[in-house]
Amino acid sequence: MDEEVLRAERERAVHLLRSGHKVSQVAQIMGRSERWVRKWRKRFEEEGWEGLKSRSRRPHHLAHQLPDGVRQAILETRSELEAEAAKGEGLKFMGSAAIRTRLKEKGIKPLPSRRSIERVLHQAGMTRPRRNPDSEETNYPRLQPDRPHTLVQVDIYPRHLQGGQPVACFNALDVVSRYPVCRAYPRRRSQDAADFLGHVWMTLGVPRYTQMDNEACFSGGSRHPCVLGRVVRLALMAGTEPVFSPVRHPQSQGAVERFHSTYARHVWEDTFLANLSQVNEKAEAFVQRYIRRPHPQLGERTPEQIHKSQPARDLPAHFPKLSRPLSERLPLYAGRVHFIRKVNEEGQVKVLNQEWAVPEAAVGQGVWVTLTLSPQGAYLEVFDAAPDAPRRRRLVRHPFPVKEPIQPQPSPATSSPLIAILARLWNLLQAPIAALFPARCLGGSSTC
Template sequence: MEDELILRQQAVEQYLKGIAVSDIAQKLGRSRQWVHKWITRYGQGGLDTWYLSKSTAPKQTHNKISPKVEELVINVRKTLAGRRYSQTGALSIMYEIKRLGLKPPSIPTINRILKRNNLINTSIVKQKKGIKYPNYFTLVQQMDLVGPRYLSGGSRFYFQNIIDIENHHVGVYPIKDKSSQTIAQRLAQFWTIYGIPDYLQMDNELSFRGSNRYPRSFGIVIRLALSQGVTPIFIPPSEPWRNGVIEKFNSNLAKYFFSAQMFTSYEDLEKKTLEFADFHNQNHRYSIQGGKTPNQIKSISEEYKLGHINMKDPISMVDGSVIFIRFIRSDRKLSILQTSFIVKKELIYTYVIAEIVVDQHVLLVKQDCYIHHVFPFVMPVD
C-alpha cells in the first residue's frame, strides 16, 4: 500500500513538470484514467492527504441502531437476568419492552445488539445429516431424568421432567430416588393435572424400561402408559438430541432455577420447584408458538386427564405397542431388550421403528409405514 501512495504522488509531480498523461501512465504502469483520477484529486485542494484512499462506506447508514435503543435492550436484558426464573432471549426482551409501553425493535435487531455485547449463549445440537429420522408422531410428551444433584449436607435427589412438545407445558418433580415406582407416581400425577398424551417419548434409562434381569418383563412405567392407551417411544441410545425439547428445558432448569439459588431442605426444594414450573407455564414464551406461553395454548381437554388410580396395585399388561427407534449399522443387528435380530441389507445405515405388539408377542420392523420384518417376541404372561 505504501508503494501505491508513492506512485500517486509521483504521477502528480510529473504532471506538474509538464509530462503528458499518456507518458506518465506508461512509465508508472497505470492506466490514463488512474492518472487523471489522482490529478483531479490533487486539483480539488484543501488537504495535504489528497493521495490517501477515501472510505467507500455509505455516507449514511439507514439501519444503524441508535444508542438509546441499544441501551434500552441491554437494560431490559439485565432486568430479566436479575428476575428469578425469567428468560433473557430476544423474544422475552421484545415482550418486556412492550409491557413497559414502549415500541420494541425487531427480533433481528435485538439479536444483533445482544451479539455485539456478548449477551448470547449459543449451543450446538448434534444431528446425523442426510439420514431420515422417524419423527412424525403427534400428541407427544417427552420425559427425562436429571441428576443426581445434591442439597447442602449431601442429600441426593433427581429431577423428573415431563413436557408436552405441542405447547411446552411442563411438570418438574424432584425425587429422592429413581425407582420405577417413584417415576410412575410422578408421571401419574402429571397426567392427573395436565392430561394424557398419545405417545410418551423417553431415553433408554433402565427405570423407564423395567429390569435387566428380566428384560422382556416391562416395568411399571411402561405398564402405566399402556393401561392408559399411551404408546411408549424409546429413542436411539446415545442420541439425547432426539429428545431435544426436554433436553433444552433441562438446560433452562439448570440455568434459571438450580444454579440461581440455594435450598434449605428437600421440602424447600419441592416448594420452589413447583413455583418455577408454574412460572414457566405462565410466562416463558416460545417463538415456535408465535410468542405465546404454554398456558396461552389450549391444553389437553378434561376428558383426557387421568382419573383416580391406586399406584400400589399391580398394573396388568394390556393391548398396545412399545416402540424402539434404532439405527442399523453395517453388522445389520437390531438390538432390543438384550435380544438381537438380523435385518435386511437395505436397512443398513438407516433408522427403523421396532414395534413390539404386546398382545401378539411379535416385533415389527418398519420404515416409512412399510413392514420389513415380523419377528416372534415372546413375553411373560401375568
C-alpha cells in the same frame, strides 16, 4: 506497532514542539491529530522522557478480578472433585456448580460466580474438550406432532443438594404446548419414575405418546430378555404408548433437553437448596409462572392457553392409585410400545435385551420398532419411519413371546370417571349400610 517506533515518534513530536512549532503544525508534519500531540506534550511536561513510554491499558483495579487465594481454591477444588470421581466417590460432578457448592462449604470468600469459575478453569486448561459430533450421524425416525396431548417427553436432570445429596429431577414437557411438569426425587428407581409419570398424566392428561430414554427406571433394566417393566405396564394401563429414544442420543428428546436449561436457570442457579421440599416448592412456583407467560414459539400465547385449546384424556378408572405402593407385578394391558433404534453391523436391532434381525435394513440405518400387544398375542414390527409419517414401509415382523394373559383395554363406558366415582362410593357405604340394616333386613324379612 513496535514500542521503539512509537516512542521515537512521540520524541520527535516533542522535539518539534520545543523548537517552536505550533500544535497544528506538528500534527500536520506527523500525520496525527492535534489531540494526539497535546496528549504527549502534557505527558512529557508531567513525567519527562519516561512519560513517553506506552502504558498498559489494563486498569489498576479490576472489579471482577478474583483474589489469588480464591483462584487457587477453585483449581484445588476442581482437582479434588476429579480425584473423587476417579475413585468412584461422591457424585462425579465437577463442573462450576459443584465447585461453587464445595467452595461455600469451605467458607471461601468472596464466593465466585459460576461464570468466574468457568473462566478460571479455562485459563488453567482444566476444562474438558468438547466432543466433535459424529460425522456420520444416524438419521433416526421421529414423531412430528402438531397439536397438544400428542407427545410428552420425559427425562431426568441430575442435581445435588447443598450437602451433596444426589437428586433426580424428573422433567416432562408437552412438545407442542410447552407445558412442563417437574418433580424431584431422592433416587431414580422404577417406583419414582412410575409415581412421576402418574403425576404427569394427571396434570397434563394422557397423551398419545410418552417418550423417555433407556434408563433402567424407565425400561425395566438390561438383564432379562423380553421383559416388560413396571413403567411400560403402567403406561399401557393409562392408555398411552411409551416410546423409548435411541440409545445415547439425547437429540431425540430435544424439547425436554432444552427445557432442562430453563429449569436449571430458574430453580437451581445462584441458590443452595437444602432438601427435596425446597426443590419441589421452587420448581412448582417456576412452572406456574412459566405456563402463564407468553412463549415466543407459541405466537405469544401461553403454554396453558395452547394446552387447554384441545381436550385432554383422563386416566382410566382402573389406573392404580399411586399414593399406595404398587404391586410387584402389574397386569399387562393391550397397547403398543415403541423403540427408536439403529441397525447394527449384524443387521439387527436390540429391543428389550434381545437382538432382532432386520434383513431389509442397511447397517447404521435408524428404524422405528413397534411392539403390539393384544389378547390374541403379541408381535414386533420394524419400520423405516415413524407412525405419523405420510408413507412408511414395514421391514420385518417377528412373533413376540408373552407368558401371561394380556388384558383388553376397558371400554370408555366402564372406565368413565362417573362409573368409577359411583363404584368407590358404594364401596365406602357398604359397611355403614350393613351396620344399620342386618343381613336379614336386606333379605326382605318381615321382622325388620
